[in-house]
Amino acid sequence: MEAQIDEILKKNQLSVTGSRKRILELFLMSNGALAHGDIERKTGEKFDRVTVYRTLQTFLEKGIIHTIPTSDNSVLYALCKDDCTEGHHHDNHVHFICDKCGKTICLADVHVPQVKLPGGFLPQEYQMVVTGLCAECR
Amino acid sequence: MEAQIDEILKKNQLSVTGSRKRILELFLMSNGALAHGDIERKTGEKFDRVTVYRTLQTFLEKGIIHTIPTSDNSVLYALCKDDCTEGHHHDNHVHFICDKCGKTICLADVHVPQVKLPGGFLPQEYQMVVTGLCAECR
DNA sequence: GTTGGTGCAAAAATTTTGCAGGGTG
DNA sequence: CACCCTGCAAAATTTTTGCACCAAC
Numbered sequence: 001m002e003a004q005i006d007e008i009l010k011k012n013q014l015s016v017t018g019s020r021k022r023i024l025e026l027f028l029m030s031n032g033a034l035a036h037g038d039i040e041r042k043t044g045e046k047f048d049r050v051t052v053y054r055t056l057q058t059f060l061e062k063g064i065i066h067t068i069p070t071s072d073n074s075v076l077y078a079l080c081k082d083d084c085t086e087g088h089h090h091d092n093h094v095h096f097i098c099d100k101c102g103k104t105i106c107l108a109d110v111h112v113p114q115v116k117l118p119g120g121f122l123p124q125e126y127q128m129v130v131t132g133l134c135a136e137c138r
Numbered sequence: 139m140e141a142q143i144d145e146i147l148k149k150n151q152l153s154v155t156g157s158r159k160r161i162l163e164l165f166l167m168s169n170g171a172l173a174h175g176d177i178e179r180k181t182g183e184k185f186d187r188v189t190v191y192r193t194l195q196t197f198l199e200k201g202i203i204h205t206i207p208t209s210d211n212s213v214l215y216a217l218c219k220d221d222c223t224e225g226h227h228h229d230n231h232v233h234f235i236c237d238k239c240g241k242t243i244c245l246a247d248v249h250v251p252q253v254k255l256p257g258g259f260l261p262q263e264y265q266m267v268v269t270g271l272c273a274e275c276r
Numbered sequence: 277g278t279t280g281g282t283g284c285a286a287a288a289a290t291t292t293t294g295c296a297g298g299g300t301g
Numbered sequence: 302c303a304c305c306c307t308g309c310a311a312a313a314t315t316t317t318t319g320c321a322c323c324a325a326c
Contacts, residue, residue: 015300048308069207069267113251120273128266135258153325186283
């Protein structure tokens with residue numbers, strides 16, 4: 001894991017610092033989406049809130065993570081797949097958000113079906129979010 | 139339109155007030171999604187920002203409008219179809235967000251395909267967002 | 277007249293920005 | 302050692318809450 005983290009950071013020409021390593025580690029472990037608040041909590045507020053904002057922003061710009069659309073006003077972040085490049089994501093699996101426990105789960109095996117759009121639209125990214133109850137909460 | 143607005147409000151046991159009429163009118167006219175800021179702008183800041191917040195909240199609770207997931211941290215609202223009831227929405231069409239002009243367009247004719255989920259999940263609502271370039275911006 | 281909605285004020289929460297000090301390459 | 306990153310402070314923005322007044326029914 002340690003090596004993997006370093007590799008990701010170096011591949012994106014980022015300095016390997018404590019906060020970046022820790023936050024990246026959280027994403028690798030969680031195997032799902034994290035909100036800003038999750039990260040603050042899981043790091044035990046060890047890092048300044050501002051640092052978390054800036055780290056997430058940096059990861060976004062480098063294409064290491066991406067945002068996930070949600071119906072409520074929260075912003076979720078999740079790791080990109082390897083074939084994501086700066087500004088171009090291929091995160092084409094479905095996300096499930098549990099109404100009860102609030103957890104967001106990446107359904108890596110469920111692909112987003114490509115729908116046919118009316119003429120004129122130039123689609124770039126398809127995202128699908130399913131809400132309901134997860135296996136543990138139902 | 140005037141009559142339609144009154145009917146919607148009365149059907150939901152809401153007092154017919156100036157701000158509610160105006161904001162509902164905006165939704166009926168826009169035929170798309172509106173952000174909080176759009177509403178403030180289009181009403182010419184005639185109503186207090188707090189009133190807009192509370193009106194939107196009320197409409198949400200009554201199932202008159204619903205939120206639309208977006209990748210950035212903005213919250214968008216759109217009218218529900220007639221068969222939406224309190225707490226249970228059937229807004230099962232695809233939304234398109236243009237990366238250039240930022241507009242959100244309801245693709246009312248494009249239905250959200252139902253995907254099969256792994257066992258255990260109890261899906262309640264499917265939402266799909268496509269981003270890219272709209273007909274005018276491409 | 278009673279109930280509920282609005283506006284104003286203020287508080288709380290979230291996000292952004294500037295700058296000096298410290299760690300990384 | 303030069304540069305980028307972090308933490309602190311503060312500003313800006315967004316959202317929530319309390320309360321007195323006014324409008325709707």
